[in-house]
Amino acid sequence: MAAKQTKKKQPAKKQEAPKHDESPEHSLFWADQIAEKVRERCEKEPKLNAIVKKKGYLVYDEKTPSGVIHVGSGRGWIIHDVIAKAMRDAGMKGRFVLSSDDIDPFDRMNKGLPAGYEKYLGMPFRNIPSPAEGYKSFADYYFRQAAGKFKEFGIEAKIESTGEQYDKGVFNAAIKTVLDNANRIHEIYMKAYGKADSGKLPFNPICEKCGKIGTTRAYAWDPERQIVKYRCEPNFVEWAKGCGHEGEKSPYNGGGKLPWKVEWAAKWVSKGVVCELAGKDHFTKGGSRTIAMAISDKIFDFPPPYPSTRDSIGEGYEFFNIGGKKMSTSQGRGISFAESTKFAPAKMIRYMLVCTRPRAAIDFDPYRDNDVILLYDRYDRTERIYFGKEKAEGHEVENMKRIYELSHIGKLPSHMPPQIPFTYAASTAQTEKDNKKRIEMLKASGHMDKNATKEDIAYVLDRLRLADDWAKNFASYQYRISLLDEPPKDGISPKMRSVLKSIAYELMENKTEEEVSETIWAAAKASGDAKVFFRSAYLALIGKEQGPKLAPFIMSIGKARVIRLLERL
Ligand SMILES: [Zn+2]
Numbered sequence: 001m002a003a004k005q006t007k008k009k010q011p012a013k014k015q016e017a018p019k020h021d022e023s024p025e026h027s028l029f030w031a032d033q034i035a036e037k038v039r040e041r042c043e044k045e046p047k048l049n050a051i052v053k054k055k056g057y058l059v060y061d062e063k064t065p066s067g068v069i070h071v072g073s074g075r076g077w078i079i080h081d082v083i084a085k086a087m088r089d090a091g092m093k094g095r096f097v098l099s100s101d102d103i104d105p106f107d108r109m110n111k112g113l114p115a116g117y118e119k120y121l122g123m124p125f126r127n128i129p130s131p132a133e134g135y136k137s138f139a140d141y142y143f144r145q146a147a148g149k150f151k152e153f154g155i156e157a158k159i160e161s162t163g164e165q166y167d168k169g170v171f172n173a174a175i176k177t178v179l180d181n182a183n184r185i186h187e188i189y190m191k192a193y194g195k196a197d198s199g200k201l202p203f204n205p206i207c208e209k210c211g212k213i214g215t216t217r218a219y220a221w222d223p224e225r226q227i228v229k230y231r232c233e234p235n236f237v238e239w240a241k242g243c244g245h246e247g248e249k250s251p252y253n254g255g256g257k258l259p260w261k262v263e264w265a266a267k268w269v270s271k272g273v274v275c276e277l278a279g280k281d282h283f284t285k286g287g288s289r290t291i292a293m294a295i296s297d298k299i300f301d302f303p304p305p306y307p308s309t310r311d312s313i314g315e316g317y318e319f320f321n322i323g324g325k326k327m328s329t330s331q332g333r334g335i336s337f338a339e340s341t342k343f344a345p346a347k348m349i350r351y352m353l354v355c356t357r358p359r360a361a362i363d364f365d366p367y368r369d370n371d372v373i374l375l376y377d378r379y380d381r382t383e384r385i386y387f388g389k390e391k392a393e394g395h396e397v398e399n400m401k402r403i404y405e406l407s408h409i410g411k412l413p414s415h416m417p418p419q420i421p422f423t424y425a426a427s428t429a430q431t432e433k434d435n436k437k438r439i440e441m442l443k444a445s446g447h448m449d450k451n452a453t454k455e456d457i458a459y460v461l462d463r464l465r466l467a468d469d470w471a472k473n474f475a476s477y478q479y480r481i482s483l484l485d486e487p488p489k490d491g492i493s494p495k496m497r498s499v500l501k502s503i504a505y506e507l508m509e510n511k512t513e514e515e516v517s518e519t520i521w522a523a524a525k526a527s528g529d530a531k532v533f534f535r536s537a538y539l540a541l542i543g544k545e546q547g548p549k550l551a552p553f554i555m556s557i558g559k560a561r562v563i564r565l566l567e568r569l
Contacts, residue, residue: 028395029402030357031079031086038083038275038306039092045303051272056093059084060273060305062162064101065125065143067110072279073146074153074337075320075362078353079277081155082406096157097271098147102126102139103163103257105204105214107239122212122240124257126163139163145338152346154409162267167254174266174300175251178202178258179221179228181299185262188294192286205256207232208247213256215242226250264292269302276305277358280316289313317358322349323365343474344372345466347409351379354407366474376422382407387416417459418448422467423479423548427556429468431483435461445555446512478546483557487540487569496536497569499527504566507559516559517551541565 027033038057042048059080063073080096087094103124109117113131120128125139135141139161147159165171178185182201189196201218205228215236220229228251232242249255258266267273282289290313296302297310307314322343323334335342340349343366352375356362365371384390385397386404405412420428420442432438439457442448448460471479492500506519520537524530538547541562547553554562 027402028399029086029406031082031354031406032090032402034083034275034306035086035090035092035094038087039090041303041306041309042274048274048303052093052274055272056095057084057087057275058271058273059087059094059096059275060099060267060271061096061157061276061278062099062101062267063143063146064104065139065141066104066106066108067142068112068336069142069146069338071322071335071337071340072320074340074349075317075353075358076277076279077150077155077157078153078350079317079358080275081157082354083275084156085406086402096155097160098157099160099162099165099267100139100143100147101162102137102143103166103213103254104260105212105240106138107214107237122210122214122237122242124163124206124211124213126161127211145336149338149341149346152341152409153350154346162257162263163254166257169253171258171263171266171270172252174270175203175258176226177299178262178266179251180223182221184299185295188291188298192291192294201228202259202262203228203251203256204259205230205249205251206254207243207245208249209245210243212240212242214240216256218251218256222248226252228256261288261291262295264288265295265300265302265304268292268296268305269300273305277307278316280318283313283316289316315359318361320353320362321364323363344375347407348375348379350409351375351382351403351407355382355403366470367476369476369479372470372474373422380419380421383416383419389416413455418442418452418456420447420460420463420467421552422463422470424552424556425463425467426471426475426479427481427548427553429464430471430481431557431561438464441556441558444558477544479548481542481544481547481553483541483561484543484565487565488543491539492536492569493532496527496532499523499533500537500540500566501569504563507554507563507566510559513551513555516554520550520554540569 026036042052042057061076061080063069077098080098084094084096103126106120106123106125106128109121117128117131120138126137128138130137130141132141135144150157179201185202186196186198199217199219201221203218204213205216205218206213207216207230210232212232215234216230216232217236218228218230221227222229227248229248230246232245234242234244236242257263268276278289281287289308293304293308293310293313296304303310321334322340344352344364352362352364355378364375381390382400382404385392385400392400424447428438428441432441439448439452439460442460443450443452448456452460471481500523503519503523507516510516510519524533527533534550535545537550538544541547541557
């Protein structure tokens with residue numbers, strides 16, 4: 001509605017060209033469109049053309065392992081993974097590299113750290129001991145918590161260490177360019193912010209004496225000797241204290257790092273990055289992307305990666321959160337990527353991110369029944385369309401097929417797995433604990449084929465497990481069910497008792513959910529008060545005044561058990 005109102009205010013325009021090319025050979029799926037745009041751009045730009053011919057299409061992302069990594073970062077990783085896959089599907093050599101910015105300085109204590117870690121403030125994360133055993137460093141500890149889940153999420157990425165890239169000299173040429181052009185970089189900062197530290201070169205050496213990188217000021221560059229002179233200043237930053245050492249060193253091969261915004265551009269040109277999205281917080285006016293773009297263009301003469309160009313910044317992706325009022329987290333703003341699978345299976349999180357355009361925000365609340373139920377329903381619909389079991393309008397078919405393919409983790413199934421609607425699965429799972437009986441019931445109700453394969457059965461049992469877990473931990477009262485052993489003595493009037501008892505006999509004859517539904521509605525009507533009828537039915541079966549939709553519920557828990565309870569009313 002809001003969108004319509006804003007449209008009205010705009011002056012009438014001439015008929016606009018349609019946003020997408022409507023010819024069927026162009027995919028409507030966002031990642032296919034991005035892959036195509038990147039290809040077009042690389043064909044036009046001789047510099048990029050040469051790079052992709054040699055190295056393929058590099059889709060890049062980076063993350064500072066400064067603490068527990070928020071689930072919002074996972075959105076970027078899945079977006080980049082999907083783009084790289086879309087590129088490969090289009091015959092382009094797409095690959096996704098994720099670099100851990102482990103040479104960044106430790107600039108803030110976090111709650112998960114043991115006491116005494118203050119002494120490491122100012123040091124690169126990769127040179128700080130891990131707060132837990134079994135990890136190489138502070139950086140390794142936090143980064144691996146997230147990256148360790150990649151397989152589960154179907155993310156195919158080459159993981160790199162930015163610090164190691166510095167050590168290997170990957171950025172040496174860029175560092176030289178930066179130091180040779182320090183004045184021009186200074187001008188870019190002045191133009192953007194109106195101020196800049198004139199006594200500091202855009203390079204942060206690691207102090208040879210105390211090992212800190214956050215406290216050093218490089219103040220002179222000797223291009224002859226290729227040496228930077230620096231001081232490790234006690235008051236350079238508020239969060240760490242420098243040791244006062246004054247020295248000189250080579251900036252190359254891990255001698256230090258470039259400041260973040262300069263480093264971003266240096267990575268693009270050094271690695272040959274052609275696509276790198278980022279969260280929209282980086283895309284604000286005067287934000288890190290603007291500066292990195294200007295440095296890429298003016299200092300390195302390199303076109304910034306998609307969605308930015310030399311002149312235009314493009315759009316960042318919107319935020320992604322799994323949270324809600326009931327969730328309390330250490331970070332206070334939603335959960336970490338690593339713990340996200342406690343709230344929804346990786347498969348569903350991936351699907352959510354693949355089927356949503358990067359420009360739309362997602363706030364998923366596992367405690368909101370509809371968030372979960374609709375997610376599974378949408379997934380099942382996508383799957384039906386993929387397997388041609390449900391019709392869809394025009395291009396939606398192709399779009400849904402791409403979403404299914406790219407959100408699927410592992411090998412695509414050869415036939416459609418049996419679909420048990422999520423709430424139906426929740427009722428079955430809660431009221432029948434025996435797997436063999438569950439499968440028998442689902443076969444009897446027509447939800448599974450009599451000749452279901454082993455894989456089908458495994459798939460269905462997994463859905464039941466997920467639905468059971470949801471009902472126990474997240475669902476609201478009405479979806480939490482346990483079938484009574486005996487009908488209740490109170491709460492149901494003699495009249496309703498006899499109405500319900502009478503439908504027990506009809507239910508025996510009913511075969512399908514539709515027939516059950518007809519029986520129920522006829523009885524509700526005949527009872528004279530449908531509201532009281534349904535309340536009595538739920539009381540008789542589960543001891544509550546309300547519950548899931550009655551006909552599918554009766555089917556999902558098995559007619560025989562319902563009849564047994566009703567007969568004893
Ligand atoms: Zn020092």
